Amino acid sequence: MGAVLTSTLFSPLLSASTNKLQSYQAEYDILRQGERHGSAFRRLSVTNEQCELSYKSDIKWMIFNDKRSEQATFDCANGDIKPLTYVMERKGTGPDRKYTLKFDHQTKTVLSNRSKYPLEINWENGVQDLISYQAQMRLDLLAGKKEFDYPIVDKKGKARHYRFEILGTETISLPYGNVETIKAKRVYNNDKRQALAWFAPSMDYLLVRMWKGEKGVEQFDVQLRSYEVKK
Template sequence: MANTLLKTFSITTALSSAILLSAISSNAVAMSPFQASYQFAYNGKNLGTATRTLSKSGNNWTYVFAAKAAAIASATETSRFSFANGQIISNNFSRNSKILVHNDTMTINFNPSTKTINTKKKDQARSFAWKAGALDELNAELQVREDLKGSGLKSSYLIADAKGLDVRQFVKKGSESVKTAFGTYNTIKVVLSHDNSSKSSTFWLAPQLDYLPVKMSHDDGKASYNLTLTAYKN
């Protein structure tokens, strides 16, 4: 149970950062701070809550995703970056998760000056080549949002994990009405493509809330979980 929950929390935070904003807004607005709260459910049972918070100081931005399931598990991801000419410049990323007495950590440091990305997961350190546009699991969501407000969605995005840069792709699957504790919204449905056909990840984005994800779900064939919006402010 503990290992399954740990994996669930890791996937949840990772996927949260990859959510797409799937329509170009004709009235584009600048990226701005916000906070959103969610109900976290595992295999249909509500186990805890989650928040995502975007804040800034000058041109230093911080994006945080935090989730907690009662006294059993918790996870926090933090992305720090700057922003210029519609492009996010990644600085560093960290993830900390805990299941009962078991802890897991990961850090990613982006070094464009030396063209390297340095990572550390538990005690395993790695270094690999930096590439222009490299993002982390959280700020990728924000970059996609800005792209859609501008020239449009890219065909793929480079997202760093502990071992290297992954190419991520998403597919728009029409629209759908979603009821949440914070209200009912007409949403754009987006599906994350997986190499493993038994896995599915789906996101519902509300144009009314500047394409905020109001619902997310993941099913790996053995277990499922979802996040549903409960509060939002900007």
């Protein structure tokens, strides 16, 4: 699930009547050991069969500060998410960073602002970026799937797989209120990192909480504060 809120599992709402993504906005608190250290904001805009998902987070902890923004566009027709562009910017403690990706589904290539030439990766069917896979996973949850495996091109242009599995159901208390959820975990190749996510079936599997740890120590806990479906 990457760094703080980058490549997290925040997933958009689905129209129950049409099985199409709906525009929405959501706010989250970013916690560490029970104390609030920042906030995150997500917005999905849907125009015909194309979606734009934007994200911003602002975190302050002791002398550390981190501001991030992500923006992705992708085709979202017929239950298949196809990434088109991805932009990530990071500012704060340490060097500033900016990454961009462009996906060409006809030539099966990916362009990056870090390279003059197409990336040397093995194009896989269903390839996603660090945001678009979240939308695809949300659709897969609605379809009743229990295991998930997505080929990803990350912000640095590296190909990898994100794998998840369902653990069960759980009712959790959030700034938003009490919510019945489906609990999932990301499957890593080792036990050093842990990542958990909670999705609310009553909200069309909106992700309402995400927790990440490393070697058993909590890194952050992201919890839903508010959301609104846009007409």
